[in-house]
Amino acid sequence: MAHWDVFHADRLEVERNLDTAALRRAFESGALGDDDLVRPAGAKAPWSRLSAFPELTRAESNSPEPAFHQPIAAGPEARNPVVSSSEPSDFEVQSGDFGAEIFDSPPTLRDPDWVQLRNDSDVAFPVINDQPPAPAAGARAPQDYEPVPPGGWLWAEEVEDDDEDFDEPYAEPDPAEADGLEILDDESAVALPVNPSRRDRNTAASSQSSRIALPVAASPAWDDVPGEMEIEDEADLSLSRGGPETVEELDLAPMVDVAFQLVLFFMVTATTVLYKTLEIPKPSAEQAPATVAQGRSLADLQDDNVLVEIDAAGAMKIDREPVPANMDSLVERLRSTREKTNRKSMVLSADYATKHKDTVIVIDAAHEIGMNIVIARPAGPQGPAPSLLAQPPAAAVAPTAPP
Amino acid sequence: MLLRRDAKQERDEHIDMTPMVDVVFQLMTFMLFSVQMTGGEKVDVPPARHGIGVEETDATFLTMTKPVPPNNESKLLLGIGEGPTVNLEQARLAVAEGAKAGRRKVIIQADGDVPHGEIVKVVGSVGQVEGVTVHLGVQEPRGH
Numbered sequence: 001m002a003h004w005d006v007f008h009a010d011r012l013e014v015e016r017n018l019d020t021a022a023l024r025r026a027f028e029s030g031a032l033g034d035d036d037l038v039r040p041a042g043a044k045a046p047w048s049r050l051s052a053f054p055e056l057t058r059a060e061s062n063s064p065e066p067a068f069h070q071p072i073a074a075g076p077e078a079r080n081p082v083v084s085s086s087e088p089s090d091f092e093v094q095s096g097d098f099g100a101e102i103f104d105s106p107p108t109l110r111d112p113d114w115v116q117l118r119n120d121s122d123v124a125f126p127v128i129n130d131q132p133p134a135p136a137a138g139a140r141a142p143q144d145y146e147p148v149p150p151g152g153w154l155w156a157e158e159v160e161d162d163d164e165d166f167d168e169p170y171a172e173p174d175p176a177e178a179d180g181l182e183i184l185d186d187e188s189a190v191a192l193p194v195n196p197s198r199r200d201r202n203t204a205a206s207s208q209s210s211r212i213a214l215p216v217a218a219s220p221a222w223d224d225v226p227g228e229m230e231i232e233d234e235a236d237l238s239l240s241r242g243g244p245e246t247v248e249e250l251d252l253a254p255m256v257d258v259a260f261q262l263v264l265f266f267m268v269t270a271t272t273v274l275y276k277t278l279e280i281p282k283p284s285a286e287q288a289p290a291t292v293a294q295g296r297s298l299a300d301l302q303d304d305n306v307l308v309e310i311d312a313a314g315a316m317k318i319d320r321e322p323v324p325a326n327m328d329s330l331v332e333r334l335r336s337t338r339e340k341t342n343r344k345s346m347v348l349s350a351d352y353a354t355k356h357k358d359t360v361i362v363i364d365a366a367h368e369i370g371m372n373i374v375i376a377r378p379a380g381p382q383g384p385a386p387s388l389l390a391q392p393p394a395a396a397v398a399p400t401a402p403p
Numbered sequence: 404m405l406l407r408r409d410a411k412q413e414r415d416e417h418i419d420m421t422p423m424v425d426v427v428f429q430l431m432t433f434m435l436f437s438v439q440m441t442g443g444e445k446v447d448v449p450p451a452r453h454g455i456g457v458e459e460t461d462a463t464f465l466t467m468t469k470p471v472p473p474n475n476e477s478k479l480l481l482g483i484g485e486g487p488t489v490n491l492e493q494a495r496l497a498v499a500e501g502a503k504a505g506r507r508k509v510i511i512q513a514d515g516d517v518p519h520g521e522i523v524k525v526v527g528s529v530g531q532v533e534g535v536t537v538h539l540g541v542q543e544p545r546g547h
Contacts, residue, residue, distance in 0.1 A: 250420050258428040265435070274456030277510050277538030282530035310519075327452065352520030357449035359519050360541060367453040377527070378520045 003041035305347040312353040330365035345372035352378040449515040451541035462508035463501035469514040491528040512540035
């Protein structure tokens, strides 16, 4: 009884070495369908649809074994396909094994006459040939492919996940070398068109000219490390970035740092606040009338001191001579008077109602040229005549010395 | 679309308070620095080119406010720009207490329009305290 290899189109699995009876039972039970593919067990013949073999799909009877026809216009190697004696384990696209032994075995079945398949490769997946039919038999151009009857399948070459393959142009098979088609063993599932320069198995270019009916499992790249690049769960793979982490707590570290900065600032600046002041002479403990009783009037003091007078309106006089009430004029006049008269101190006699800012100008001018200041105590609105703020004795507080 | 946000993730509605706190501290720091830089005298003391700096902790401050109508009298306050109104005797006692505490300087922050005679009376009163020096509060001339 013949044995068959069956390719389940629904789950993309190969079931090998089924006898005809089992195949029929599977078809009757619904495990196999018309779209499933079948070929002789261990044969290198192209796959064919199960519906092309009505003998296999009929109920078990004494019908003869269906004949499996070879593909039309196949080369010598295709008529005598090389069948590997070793049975592959499961369906998968494997890389070519050039060292595999190839055992010759005569074909047991023929393809149907109407089946026209590509004989230039042998892969696990059947490929639909959607290329236009050749213009004439025998006059085959390098770019033309074998005509395929409706519903037929074409061989496709293995598609490798190799970027380098896409850079190389597809080399059309040389019709003169069609007889040199090399069919590898069944494990490799790759049959390259003859071109000694293309024995490096660059099949991507040739695969571009055919359309694969079923997804092709890409062979692992040469640089893939088993188990390293695997994605455990492809369903979770996503390029979407996770959302921002929710802020559950307030980070207090920056606030503490700023607080310490403020503390340091106050520690440094708290003791450096200065107030600008003009030191003035302090009056003595003696009463003003007593001072006046000493007999020193302003006129007498004018011999030793420069007399500066300011009235209630702010008009200034130096030694009874008017002077502009501004800083520069006062400084210039006082300096010249000191140089001329060699008097190094000044008596400030201002009215009770004189504004404070006018007296500050005179005191500031005295400080600028380094003159001692004596402030005369003004008389009250209705009080006695102005008298000096008594200069303290030499043993006590001295008159204000310029800084 | 792989780049679409996962619809299962809940949107985070919480507001991060840390930047707001930082900004608040920055504003506080700016206000503190700006207030210190402008001086902020409570009274308009007369300007003067010369003068000496006296620390606040080394002096007793007396403030004489600008005379206000109807009687054009100025107030004597114990403090810098503000404080309780005192008379000459109370000011003298305060200066004496300050001298005992180590504050041997007396700064009279008087407005520029205060009569000279009033200032002389205050100076004469606080000058009776031994060991103290009297200073008139001034400020930098405008434009410098």
